[in-house]
Amino acid sequence: MKDLRLNDGTYAVYTVLEGVPKWRLLPYLWVDKAVSLRWNRGKDLRTYVAPDLEQLQRRIENRESVWCGWDRFLGASDTECVARISPFGQMLVAVADSKGTQRLQSGFVCTATVEEKVSFVQLAQGVLGAALYWWAGPLSHSMFFRLSAGSLGFMLLSVLILIFVLSRALPNKRGMGAAFAVLGSTFTGLMRYCFGRWIPTFEQLMYSKVALAYLGASSLVGLAVTYYYDSEANTKLQNILKYGLKLLGLALTATSTSMPETSIALASCLITLDIAVHARGFRRTGGSVMGAGRDAGQLADAALHKVGQRLGLGSPRTQQRPVAPAAVPDSPASTTGSSQDLDAAASMPLPGELEFKPQQNGAVSHTPRAQMLSSRHEDANGLESPLVQRGLIFNERTGKTIKIGAATYNKLVLEGYTPDRAAGVLTPPVTKKGALKDAGGLSAMQTTRTASPVSPRSRSMRR
Known part of the structure; x- marks a missing residue:
């Protein structure tokens, strides 16, 4: 070992340990290399490790010592x-005095x-992480x-409590008060009585019935408490446990090799692979949803086609639909190709609107939606009310005007209301009780219109 003079005048001893180059990392990634230091005198000594002499001197001055094991922590060996x-x-591994004295200057031997x-x-x-x-x-x-995790957690907690009590209750150690001193003295007395020494070794604890009973009791308590408070319906607890396990796995993976850079790279690979798997699953889910929608549409068309064939109507999409009368040759074209396509698409009946009835004497059964479209085509060449030309129609039941094509208008038409675009009136369906009354009122209204013809503008203003 060599001497190292510090800036404050004190001395430290150090030795140089050679290792393998980093490019030979594969055989040495999981090699545990430890240095055991022994000295002849001195209790308040600390150990420092650094890659070069400058960093070693700085760490000694800043008191950045390394961990020396449980035996040194518990005071079994100074x-x-x-x-x-x-x-x-x-x-570079060095041993220096923590109090800054010069006791290492002469007569100090370290191996x-x-x-x-x-x-x-x-x-x-690494595998567990x-x-x-x-x-x-x-x-x-x-x-x-x-x-199992709850039982193991309680067991580890009991071991930590045992280690803390042993480390604080040794003789000639500073206590935390009179009560703690009495408890510590009693506890350490029991340890010495059971094991024959102040601090038992690991082998003694493994073969001791008292220690095994203590661990077994703590694990059973943890099992009971976990079973009592456990609940699968608690989403927050499930998420805390899930992400806690993920963080624990990353921490174990990030410290699983002798080279920190390689450990961090392995943890990064885990995160990247997890993100890639989730992204691939998201794309698969999106594609399956779209494919399911297309398959559902094809199955619905096939089912409707089969039902139509059984009833002798053929495919529902090829059933007879109301066709608008041919336009007058000298009349200007009022629609474009795109609007005709939209009308054709809108005239297709919904699945619930199909009425599979045999056609008799050329009559075609229509739903309220078909009646609305038929009246629209029939009134296209006739005289429309000025009210209808403005996109409104008069509701006879409520006495108010509503907008054509709005949700209320479509709902009333589906309920059986009949739109009269020439008169600008939406007539309610005939009920059983008020059939005669509605019919009489409608006849009287038609008679009045026939007897006293007026211009379309005055008729709209009167309504």
């Missing part, structure tokens, strides 16, 4: 630090040991997964 470093490139091995934990972490991100939706709706 003269040892196990730090994980990248297997790529050159790395460094490097260990490399394949990290199956990182491999499993990708699975959680990809199947976050189905997992959030699975009852088994929700109950």
